[in-house]
Amino acid sequence: MSKELPEWEKAREEFVVQWGSLGTQWGIPRTMAQIHALLMTAPEPMCTDDVMERLEISRGNAHTNLKDLVGWNLVRIITKKGDRKEYFEAEKDVWKIFITISKERKRREIEPAINLLRDCAARTKDEAVGPGKDFHQQMQDLDEFLSFGVKVADTVISMKHASALQWAMRLLG
Amino acid sequence: MSKELPEWEKAREEFVVQWGSLGTQWGIPRTMAQIHALLMTAPEPMCTDDVMERLEISRGNAHTNLKDLVGWNLVRIITKKGDRKEYFEAEKDVWKIFITISKERKRREIEPAINLLRDCAARTKDEAVGPGKDFHQQMQDLDEFLSFGVKVADTVISMKHASALQWAMRLLG
DNA sequence: TCACACTTTCATTAAAAACTGAAAATAATG
DNA sequence: CATTATTTTCAGTTTTTAATGAAAGTGTGA
Structure with a gap:
């Protein structure tokens, strides 16, 4: 059977x-x-x-x-x-799953990237002109963007599902 | 040399x-x-x-x-x-890179997942009680969450960098 | 239309990642 | 303490993925 x-x-x-x-x-x-x-x-x-x-x-x-x-x-x-x-x-709660994955990805993937970018930016901080300066700027731009993303993520992570929903609804108009 | x-x-x-x-x-x-x-x-x-x-x-x-x-x-x-x-x-503009990656990931990774979830939900829509119903609910919850995420992403994707920044700043308080 | 410069494909090889199964380690029970 | 149930590890194997390099394809210009 x-x-x-x-x-x-x-x-x-x-x-x-x-x-x-x-x-x-x-x-x-x-x-x-x-x-x-x-x-x-x-x-x-x-x-x-x-x-x-x-x-x-x-x-x-x-x-x-x-x-x-x-x-x-x-x-x-x-x-x-x-x-x-x-x-x-x-965990079955979708919001909690999302929060958990966000936290982990931040820790494992984003933060190491930020460290690398800062290191590369620091090593070229004295470049004043040309390609060296552009490189420095690019590292800084990427760093700023990711760091800002982390801030946003941290805020969302600390929110209750309902507040996040409300906030997102406002965005959708 | x-x-x-x-x-x-x-x-x-x-x-x-x-x-x-x-x-x-x-x-x-x-x-x-x-x-x-x-x-x-x-x-x-x-x-x-x-x-x-x-x-x-x-x-x-x-x-x-x-x-x-x-x-x-x-x-x-x-x-x-x-x-x-x-x-x-x-592309060197960080915001454009972000938009591009978001679009592609949505298309390649999120949308197929949503299709799967809808299919699984549809196949169990008549389950009225017990584990079958719970399964159906879980598929629906995941679908709704991802679909909502896609909507948010679409909105952000259509925004200019400055507007997105302003919007995010408001969130951060 | 031939030769050349460059792009694309693909069979093969190499490397990395995932998986197995069995042995070793751990810890609960009497 | 000895037995047994369970978890953990890991050397060896399989599978998958990525990279090579040479051959085939493409299209341009002399």
């Missing part, structure tokens, strides 16, 4: 697989994106074996990617009493 | 190399990011051979990545009269 999945589980299957492909285009490992999709749509927290079985992947792979997701603060570990296994549960 | 680079060119060298590494963390091919960095800081448009020589990469590699950057609208082709070579010039 095979497992005849209910309709919503078929849609979920599709979601997981496709989210995985989209992930790779985003530069996110396929398995990580799939696990995230799986957990975002999980009625209950899942353990490593659940994930392994569902996605037909190895223990090492499941483990590593689950822990990476925890490192991204997109997934948290749940323990049930009388059970020594770890269960994993994804 | 070796080429003793001026100070700003050393900083540029650093910028190109490091921007390349940052790129890979972003999911952008190293060479593509390096070429982009090189062109963003180029006093003059560069031809394929210039890029090959500077980055010590093959013709095929240089060609493919230059054309990919053109496909991203981050670089445009310049022709000089009396010269049949193509020269490449990157």
